Amino acid sequence: MPLSGEAIRLMNYIDDVAVTLRRVLATVPLLTAEERTRVSEHLLQTQPTIEDVARALNQQ
Numbered sequence: 001m002p003l004s005g006e007a008i009r010l011m012n013y014i015d016d017v018a019v020t021l022r023r024v025l026a027t028v029p030l031l032t033a034e035e036r037t038r039v040s041e042h043l044l045q046t047q048p049t050i051e052d053v054a055r056a057l058n059q060q
Contacts, residue, residue, distance in 0.1 A: 003011075028036065
């Protein structure tokens with residue numbers, strides 16, 4: 001069964017998030033220890049989490 005336009009759009013958003021995370025990983029070595037800590041705390045506090053999204057996708 002072909003995917004709807006909405007499903008394809010969501011998959012493209014997910015690809016965009018993956019690209020952003022690769023950019024974050026590439027920049028990590030340039031940060032000080034304090035900056036890494038602050039960015040890590042910010043990342044961990046961000047809502048919704050990837051687990052929240054996966055859980056919503058797996059609900060039937």
